[in-house]
Amino acid sequence: xxxxxxxxxxxxxxxxxxxxxxxxxxxxxxxxxxxxxxxxxxxxxxxxxxxxxxxxxxxxxxxxxx
Numbered sequence: 001x002x003x004x005x006x007x008x009x010x011x012x013x014x015x016x017x018x019x020x021x022x023x024x025x026x027x028x029x030x031x032x033x034x035x036x037x038x039x040x041x042x043x044x045x046x047x048x049x050x051x052x053x054x055x056x057x058x059x060x061x062x063x064x065x066x
Contacts, residue, residue: 002032025051 027049030039038044051057 004030004032024053025056027051 026047029046029048031044031046032039034044051062
């Protein structure tokens with residue numbers, strides 16, 4: 001079954017003009033066998049992981065989540 005991994009970067013405090021002080025990342029998966037019109041609906045997405053903040057992880061630490 002082919003799957004698509006996506007990363008979503010978010011600032012839980014909302015959008016700021018200056019740099020974000022916190023961040024949260026979500027790792028989600030979508031099944032590529034589903035038709036395109038229903039593939040990315042929330043009920044067909046899989047939450048594979050959450051990378052907590054408050055700061056963005058380094059690339060070395062990010063490899064542990066993958």
